[in-house]
Amino acid sequence: MRLEIVPLPGLPMVRSGDDLCKLILSACTEANLTLANGDVLCVAQKIVSKAEGRLVQLADVTPSPEAEKLAEETAKDPRLAQLILDESREIMRKRPGVTIVRHNLGLVGANAGIDQSNIEHEGGEAALLLPVDPDASAAALKAQIFAATGANIGVIITDSHNRPWRLGTVGAAIGAAGIEVLEDHRGGTDIYGRDLKVTLINRADAMAAAATLLMGETTEKIPAAVLRGFPPDEHTGCAADINRPIEEDLFR
């Protein structure tokens, strides 16, 4: 069993309302790739958010006093601070230049996943929010691709994550459909019959990391890639399953 990762470079700039399924299928054709059962399509959060109209013009944002205070503490634009507050359940750490939050989706990360690079400005400053429900976005894309091609694929929405103790971003799964997100070995034993300590393996994040090796995290040139070579998963989950329950969080 070999695994192949095929980048899909042929996607145009994506705009609000674009049909992502159609654009991705065109890019597959351009890459000489026919999607097949068991393929896992990884799509950058950025183009999903754009297609879903999650671009906000900062000129349209009025910062609250709370946002003004956060902006001062973190050296950010108060309008961006307002968006971070709107998108978050909890500010976990703040320093000049750093705002680590628990996003409304349950994800922990910098700036609530709000992105200001590689987005059209249309005259003013803009910011791109995460999709409202990335698992639903993945499931919808999976269903659309099945309807168009008959291929039963997995879909992952990827984002670049920072981590508290390791430098450099790594791709992670913020939305998933049709794949075994967490491979569960609870109750299993090792090859010597000893109980396994490592019981959960995060396949979705590993797939996202693998895909982003070819996706180019800093440019929009390759916002999608296909992983090929896995047998189709019997058990499937969604990316929301990845969030560690808050009562198990030792680093709030």
Place this chain on the structure above:
Amino acid sequence: MRLEIVPLPGLPMVRSGDDLCKLILSACTEANLTLANGDVLCVAQKIVSKAEGRLVQLADVTPSPEAEKLAEETAKDPRLAQLILDESREIMRKRPGVTIVRHNLGLVGANAGIDQSNIEHEGGEAALLLPVDPDASAAALKAQIFAATGANIGVIITDSHNRPWRLGTVGAAIGAAGIEVLEDHRGGTDIYGRDLKVTLINRADAMAAAATLLMGETTEKIPAAVLRGFPPDEHTGCAADINRPIEEDLFR
């Protein structure tokens, strides 16, 4: 450009003193793979540690009073607690069943990377420590493979890491040689000429995660894999570069 991940299933049980280079080259032959310039060989920490004689028999460990106390707080074997203390600079969090430490290597993780699954017991309980210097292990393996084959490859020593806010382990790089570990875009701009906010991309961890998709983290059956399809890296680094400087740690 497509990326291929080729598992190397043909490795025997590794024991202290084994010649890992020779075993890996045999496994490559069995997998019909001739290592070539630019290939990245990912090897599980477990077999590197075993070859380097890092297996400790717990019967040989005498716990200190400090270890007895830690064992009680974390519901661990006091001898294992002693090994965790010996291998660590700092205990960051402790709860029954959980010990998060900063390892002497600078890595933050559970139980100082000490592993008790899939290791030979030889009558008693045993534990496997991380390699003394995984970057040096990777560099030595790279040099040996170059001497034996003439191929200028990259080498990554992989381990399974837990993360504070995301469930499920993901492969990460704890040793590296011959690859660009952190891809640095500082000073770069996005496709609209805006300064890039994401300036460092951790390629080594993404490669490790990709390889462990096929390596099978819970059994020792596939302890190595080869990534093929990258152009050889001009700038190289080591895995120690990944550790976020302690003064930037917001979650001590």
